[in-house]
Amino acid sequence: MFDLSAHKTISLIQGQAEDMESEWTIEAQWPENGGSWSDTENEAGMDSDLLQAMAEEDEEINIFNEETFGMEPLPSTPPPNTDPKPLSPSTSPPSPPRQRPQYLPQYPARAAQWQRIRGPRWRGGLGRGQMFDDPAVMRIVEGRPSLMSVDSAIVDCGHAVYRNTSLDNVRAKTSISFGCRWRGFMFPPNRPCPSTPRPLTPKIMQLRFGADSPRPSPFYSPSTNRVYGDPVTQLHPQHKRLLSQKQHLKSQGSDPYCNLMTTKEKEWIIRLQMIQLQMNFRLASHLSSQRRTSQKLMHTSSGLSVFHIEGSLGQVAVSTCYSPRRAISAVNAELKDTRQQRLEILSKIEKLFIVLLEVEETERMKTPVSSEAEDAMLLEKIQRKVEHIYSELQHHDSLDSGTEFLPVLSVSKGKKLLARLLPFLKNDSAIKILHIIASNLPTVMSKDTEETLPVLYLPLRNVIGGLTFSQLIKVLRDLTSSESLSTLECLSLACQNKFGLTLLYALLSHGEKLLSSGVPLEPSIGDFETWTDIIFQVAGQLSQCSLVEPLLLPSNLLTLFCRYLDKRTVHQLKSNLE
C-alpha cells in the first residue's frame, strides 16, 4: 500500500506544484523496477489494451531507471550515454536520457533563475521572520525565507536541489534529507552527514517496507553534475501518463484527482475491516458468554446450598465464601416479619386515611340549611365509612382481644388517624379505644418515639368527659393494672410521660367533677374504694417523683386532693405540680 500511495502522491505533488505556479516542479524519482513489483492487483482483470499500455510503460520505466540510476556506484563520472538496452523507436517514445546532455547546461541556469525569482519576489518581507517560520505561510505572505523553514518539504527539496550542487551547508541538507529521502533524492555517499541514510540495498528496502515492496536498484547518488533538468520531459513515464491524464480530465471539468485509490485498494481495506469486525464480534460474544455462564453458576449454586446452622446469626452459602460479610448480615426471619407487618399496617392506614378525609368532607357538607333527608343521608354515609375504618383498624391477626388497635397506635400516622376518627365514633367504640389505650399505656408510650400521642389527648378527653363513674373507674383500673407491672410502676411510668400524666389528670379531674356535681353516680361495688386507692397512690407518686410538664393541668385537681389528703401533703403536691 505504501508503494502505491507514494506513487500517486508523487503525481499529486507534481500537480500541486503546478497549481502553486512555482517556477519549478520537483522531480520525484521513485526507484522502480516495474518487473519486480509484486503488484498483482493491477494486473488482474484488465483488458489487453491496458496491459499493452502498461507493458510499454514498464519498458519505459526500466529504461528511465537505468538511465537515471545506472549500475555504477561512482557518482563523479558522467552517465554513460550508451544504454544497456537498445531502444527501438517503434516501441517507446524517445527516452529522456538522450535529451539530457542538452539540458545539462540548462540546469544551473534554471537554478539560478529559480533563485533569482525567489530573491526579488521574496525580498520584500514583512520583517516578521519570527512569526512566519512556516514556508507555506511565507509563500503567501512573501516574507523572507529562513533556514529554519523546514515546514514544507517541497520548499526544502528545492533548496536541496540547489544546494546539492554546491556541496556545502551540510546542516540544511541534514534537516531535509530525511524528508526528501523517500522521494529518491540521491545523496553522495561520502557525505559526513549523520542522518543521511545508508544506501538502501534491496534487502534493507525489504526489511523496511515489507516483503511486497518494490525492490529498487541501489540508491546511488548521481553525480553532482547530473541533470535534474527540465521536469516535464524528464518525468517518470507513469507520472507523465498521469499528468497527461490529469490535464485531459481537467479540461473536462471533473475532479482530476479522483480515483487515485483504486477499487482494488478499497476492497482490500474493506476485507481487512471485515476481519477486524469478525475478531471483535467473536471476542465480544466470547466475553458475554463467559459472563453469562459465571452468572448462572452463581445463581444456581446460591439457591440450593444455603446452609443455616441452628441458633447461629448468619447463613453459609457459596456466595458468602466470596463475600463473607453477607453471611453475617443475613436477616433474621422474625425481624423480616415485623418490618413486613409494619409496612402492611402503614399501607392500611394510608388507605383508611383517604376514607377518613371523605368522611370529614361529607361532614362539612352538612350545613344548617340542608334538609333533614339530606342530613340523614349524609349521616348514614358517614357512619358507614366510619364503621368501615373502625373495623379495619380493629382487625388483628392475634387472638387476644386487648391488643386490637395497638399496631395502629404504634404508627404515628395511625395515632393521627384515630384522633380524627374518635369524634365520629359511637360512644361504645370510643370507650373501647380508651380502654385499650389505658390498659396498654406503657407499651403505647414506649412506642411513641415521635411524640404524636398528644394528638390523641383532646379527643380522648372528650370521650372521658362522657364517661360514667363506673366506666371511669374501669378505665382507671385498666390504667393501673398491667400484667407485668405493679400499680406503682404503671403510675410512675405514666407520670414520666406527658401524655400519660395528662391522661391521668384528665381522668381524675373528671372523677372529681362527677363527685362534686351532685349527680347520682350509680357506682358499682368497690368503685369508691378503687377510687380512693388510686387517689392516694397517685398522690404518693406525684409527691415523690419528678413530674413532666403536662399538656393541660385541670383546675380541680387540688380540690380533689384536698378532700382526701392532709394539708401538708396537699402543699407538697401543689408545689410539685407547679
Added chain:
Amino acid sequence: MNYVPGTASLIDDIDKKHLVLLRDGRTLIGYLRSIDQFANLVFHQTVERIHVGKKFGDIPRGIFIVRGENVVLLGEMDVDKPCDTILQQVSIEEILEEQRLQQQAKQETEKVKMQVLKDRGLSIPKADNLDEY
C-alpha cells in the same frame, strides 16, 4: 455505496472534501484521497485553517499524510456552502497575529493561575504532560 452495511467506513469518504481535527489542535481541510487500515489519511489540496474568535485564516499546505492515531474527528464538508456566513476570513498575517495574541493572553492567565495555586501550595500538572504518565 457502503460495502459493509451497519458499519462505519472511510471508503465512502474518498475523494470528498473533509475537515479533520488533529490531536495537536490543528484543523485541516482537504480532499481525502486515500486511507488504510489504520485510518491513516492522505489529504490533497490541504489547507490549515486557523480560527481565532470569529475570524479564520487559511494556509495552503499541499498534501498531508496524517497518521491515524492523531485524528480526533473527521467530517465531510459541503463544497458549495460558503463558510463566511458567520465567520470572517482574514489574511494569514492577521490571523496569525490574532492567534499569537490569544496564546499570549492564555499564557498570562495560566501564569497567574499557577502563581495563585502555588501560593496555596497546590500544583496541578498541565494537560500536555499527562500523556507521559
